[in-house]
Amino acid sequence: MWNPYEPISSNLRTVLGGSAAIFVLLIWSLLSGLSVISSDKLPSPWGVMSAFGQLAWSESSQEIEVEKPLPQSSLAGTMQSGDVLPVERCPEVCSALLAEEGTGEPSSLDCEVDWTEEDAPEGILWCQAQVTGSQSLLLTATMWSVGRVLLAGLRVIMIGVPIGVTMGAAPRINALLSPLVDPFRSAPIVAINPILVMWLGIGEAMKIVFLVLGAIVYLIPMVRDAVQAVPRTYWVSAYDLGATPFEAVRHSVIPMAMPRIADAIIVSISVMWTYITVAEYINAEKGLGQLIQNARRFSAMDQVFVGIGVIVFLALITYSSMTWLKNALYPWEVEA
Amino acid sequence: MSDTSISVELNGVVQEYPAPDGEGVVRIVDGVNLTLDRPGIYMLLGPSGCGKSTILRMLGGVRPIGVKTPTEGEVLINGTRCDGPHDDAVMVFQRYANRPDLSVRDNVALPFRFKLWKKRVPAAEQEKRIDEILAAVGLADKAELRPSQLSGGQNQRVALARALVLRPRILLMDEPFGALDAQTREEMQLLLIELFNAHPCVIVFVTHDVDEALALGDRVLVLSTRPARLALDIPLAEPRPRSTLWKRSTEASRTRDKILHQLHESGQDR
Numbered sequence: 001m002w003n004p005y006e007p008i009s010s011n012l013r014t015v016l017g018g019s020a021a022i023f024v025l026l027i028w029s030l031l032s033g034l035s036v037i038s039s040d041k042l043p044s045p046w047g048v049m050s051a052f053g054q055l056a057w058s059e060s061s062q063e064i065e066v067e068k069p070l071p072q073s074s075l076a077g078t079m080q081s082g083d084v085l086p087v088e089r090c091p092e093v094c095s096a097l098l099a100e101e102g103t104g105e106p107s108s109l110d111c112e113v114d115w116t117e118e119d120a121p122e123g124i125l126w127c128q129a130q131v132t133g134s135q136s137l138l139l140t141a142t143m144w145s146v147g148r149v150l151l152a153g154l155r156v157i158m159i160g161v162p163i164g165v166t167m168g169a170a171p172r173i174n175a176l177l178s179p180l181v182d183p184f185r186s187a188p189i190v191a192i193n194p195i196l197v198m199w200l201g202i203g204e205a206m207k208i209v210f211l212v213l214g215a216i217v218y219l220i221p222m223v224r225d226a227v228q229a230v231p232r233t234y235w236v237s238a239y240d241l242g243a244t245p246f247e248a249v250r251h252s253v254i255p256m257a258m259p260r261i262a263d264a265i266i267v268s269i270s271v272m273w274t275y276i277t278v279a280e281y282i283n284a285e286k287g288l289g290q291l292i293q294n295a296r297r298f299s300a301m302d303q304v305f306v307g308i309g310v311i312v313f314l315a316l317i318t319y320s321s322m323t324w325l326k327n328a329l330y331p332w333e334v335e336a
Numbered sequence: 337m338s339d340t341s342i343s344v345e346l347n348g349v350v351q352e353y354p355a356p357d358g359e360g361v362v363r364i365v366d367g368v369n370l371t372l373d374r375p376g377i378y379m380l381l382g383p384s385g386c387g388k389s390t391i392l393r394m395l396g397g398v399r400p401i402g403v404k405t406p407t408e409g410e411v412l413i414n415g416t417r418c419d420g421p422h423d424d425a426v427m428v429f430q431r432y433a434n435r436p437d438l439s440v441r442d443n444v445a446l447p448f449r450f451k452l453w454k455k456r457v458p459a460a461e462q463e464k465r466i467d468e469i470l471a472a473v474g475l476a477d478k479a480e481l482r483p484s485q486l487s488g489g490q491n492q493r494v495a496l497a498r499a500l501v502l503r504p505r506i507l508l509m510d511e512p513f514g515a516l517d518a519q520t521r522e523e524m525q526l527l528l529i530e531l532f533n534a535h536p537c538v539i540v541f542v543t544h545d546v547d548e549a550l551a552l553g554d555r556v557l558v559l560s561t562r563p564a565r566l567a568l569d570i571p572l573a574e575p576r577p578r579s580t581l582w583k584r585s586t587e588a589s590r591t592r593d594k595i596l597h598q599l600h601e602s603g604q605d606r
Contacts, residue, residue, distance in 0.1 A: 236398055237433040241502070242423055242452035251449055255437055332436035332484050 043302035048309070051302035055138040055291070061107075066097050066127045094127035107132050137291065142310060144286035145276050148204075149318075152211035153269045160216045160268070161261060164223025168257070169249045174224065184217040190278050202283035214275040219268040226260030227253060262326040266319060273315035277307075341414075342424075342505045342538050344395065346370040348409035351390055364390050366563035367409070372555075375536035377528075379549035382559030383599055388542045389510055391564070395540060396508045397421040413506070423452065425506035430514045432495035434483040441466060441479040444497045453502065469497045472531060489520035493527070500531060509541045513548070525551055529576045546595050550588055551578055558598050567598050 008016075025045060031037050032044035039047065090111035110128040167174040167181075193210055200206040230253050238248035254261075280289025288307050295303030351365040364387040372378055382388045395413075397420050399405045411418045413425075434443050447453045448462045457465070470476045473493040483491055492512055499507060513521045525548065532539060543549055549556045550572070558568035570591055574582050582588055 231431065231433075233429050233431045233433045237427070237429060238450075239421060240396055240398055240425075240427045241447040241450065241498070242421075243447075243450045244452075247450050251446065252433075252435070255435055258437070330437065332482070 040299060040301060043305055047302045048305045051300070052138070052306045052309075055303060055306055056136050058135060058137070059132065060135045061130060061132045064098065064129045064131055066094070068097060068125050090125070093125065094129070097125070097127055098129050138306070138310065140286055141288045141291045142314070145280065145288040146314065148207060148211060148279065148287065149269070149272050149276060152208050152215070152272060155208070155212050156215045156219055156268060157265055159212070160219035161223055161265070164220045164261075164264070165227055165249075165254060165257070167220065168224040168227025169253060181217065181220050185221055187217070189214045189217065189275070193278060193282070197282060206282070207279040210279045211272050211275055215268040215272045218271055219264055222264035222267065223261050226257040226264060229260065230256045259326065259330040259332070262330060266322045266326065269322065270315055270319050273311055273318065276311065342375065343412070343414055344372040344506060344538055345412040346391070346409065347412065349391070349394065349406045349411065350408035351387065351394070351405065352407045353403055363563040365406070366565050368564065368566050370557065370566060372538050372540070375538055376554035377532060377539045377541060377552050379553035379556045380540060380542045380559065381544070381546065381549055381556060381595065381599070382564060383561050384544070386559050386562050387564035388559060392427070392508050392510055392540060392542055395506065396425045396427045398427070424504060425508055426499040426502055426504040427508040427510060428495050428499050428512045430511045432491045434491055434494050436483050439480050439482060440475055440486070440494055441470065443483065443494050444470060444501055446498060447502055465501050465503075469501045472534065473497045473527060487520070488516050489524055492516065492524060496531070500535070503535065505537050507537055507539045509539065511542050511544065514544065521548070526577055528552065546592055547583070549595070550583060550592060552576070556591070556595065558595055568595065570594070
């Protein structure tokens with residue numbers, strides 16, 4: 001008789017997993033290829049691929065404006081004080097200014113000098129340049145999002161792990177803090193975002209605090225549980241060997257809780273990837289959430305799909321690399 | 337251990353715990369008098385849940401939270417009243433409580449990370465003691481392995497070494513070999529005898545196993561069912577290690593029957 005509960009080989013696992021992905025891709029291709037669902041609602045796989053290519057690498061032409069009062073230090077070599085800048089020299093000075101700004105080679109240049117007074121050496125130099133170059137919107141956005149998750153992740157670990165360990169080890173502190181911490185595990189953290197906007201404004205601080213908050217409400221109770229799950233024998237044995245309470249926690253309890261603390265960190269950092277889009281919805285200049293938000297505003301469904309795909313991929317990378325690290329650092333739980 | 341003079345006294349010890357249903361108290365230990373005045377292996381037997389471990393913990397100064405220990409009576413160690421943690425006794429548990437992330441050597445050295453022993457034992461002496469005890473328990477060649485690479489018996493050797501490296505005058509063993517298979521258990525019993533002969537101390541050994549008690553004990557103390565009283569106190573003079581022949585002798589059989597009868601009777605009382 002066919003037994004669905006039978007263990008399977010790793011080959012079969014790969015085959016089954018791969019065929020599921022291919023099946024979904026096939027259905028998706030059919031639906032969009034046969035125009036069952038219009039492409040502004042469901043972009044085709046190849047559409048998403050090309051949007052990915054475009055976002056990952058595109059030639060861009062950018063208009064750059066620079067405005068500086070004259071005289072400028074960049075003109076030191078080219079002008080003596082008291083000299084009047086002849087209008088013919090304008091492009092030369094503009095190029096120097098733009099180079100100072102760190103932009104690429106301009107393909108066209110417009111320039112104008114507004115003299116504050118007739119025949120006076122002070123004035124406003126205004127340059128406009130057309131700069132062409134290649135850029136990767138996706139890479140920039142990814143870097144920003146990864147940076148935010150890293151920054152918030154470090155903070156979550158630095159704040160959450162000590163609090164969780166203290167709560168797990170000291171019942172008094174747990175009794176004191178758990179009514180403040182536990183309800184937030186099921187609280188709608190996303191709904192807190194508007195409050196954060198009012199308190200912290202719409203800058204970077206709000207985004208980082210939101211990410212930290214979203215992850216730490218999971219991390220603290222999980223770390224606490226990890227510490228509480230350490231068998232009583234380890235406490236008793238440490239006390240019996242002459243440890244002070246602090247030494248018992250440091251040398252017997254925390255080392256035993258480490259694998260589960262690591263699990264808690266992995267879960268809460270992974271949760272951050274689901275919150276990153278929310279954090280970046282409001283006034284983000286760069287980031288994957290902003291990329292999705294922007295694309296949605298222009299009904300570019302293919303780009304929305306690309307953004308989601310990249311986030312899922314990043315979350316997967318985060319998860320598997322941290323799991324690998326955990327297994328390398330704390331192999332005993334896996335062996336047992 | 338240069339100073340082997342040791343006496344452990346329980347005078348009318350009573351222990352009560354709050355009842356699990358929250359009403360009144362449950363008496364676990366009911367007036368136990370016991371004097372262990374010289375080094376030896378003292379086997380503590382009794383029906384399960386009778387309070388063996390409670391007595392052991394009392395001797396070790398490991399106290400449960402919020403309960404006066406002992407409720408009545410007193411525990412004297414070398415004539416000094418003991419109602420808290422003290423450094424004369426070290427416990428060995430059935431669950432070895434080894435740290436899986438440390439090597440065998442570091443596990444044995446664990447107590448020296450604690451202020452108490454760091455100050456008391458100089459670093460050079462620590463190394464010497466660790467080397468000695470690892471050789472004594474037969475783990476000298478496994479010093480760099482992790483507990484997960486060892487068998488159950490070897491893990492219990494690590495726990496035993498960690499206790500003995502402190503040279504305690506009292507060694508408290510709470511069913512230490514209970515989780516081991518018969519053959520390993522016998523090996524561990526022989527090891528314990530060797531270690532005891534090298535460093536005589538008071539060993540209080542809690543067990544379920546009558547044959548283990550007969551193999552190891554200088555005295556076999558059998559407790560009644562809860563609340564525990566001392567029901568039997570049988571001295572065994574036969575030198576260790578005891579031969580199979582002695583274990584099958586009439587004397588041994590008679591003692592075994594006596595103990596089993598007492599345990600059985602307490603079982604019926606429940």
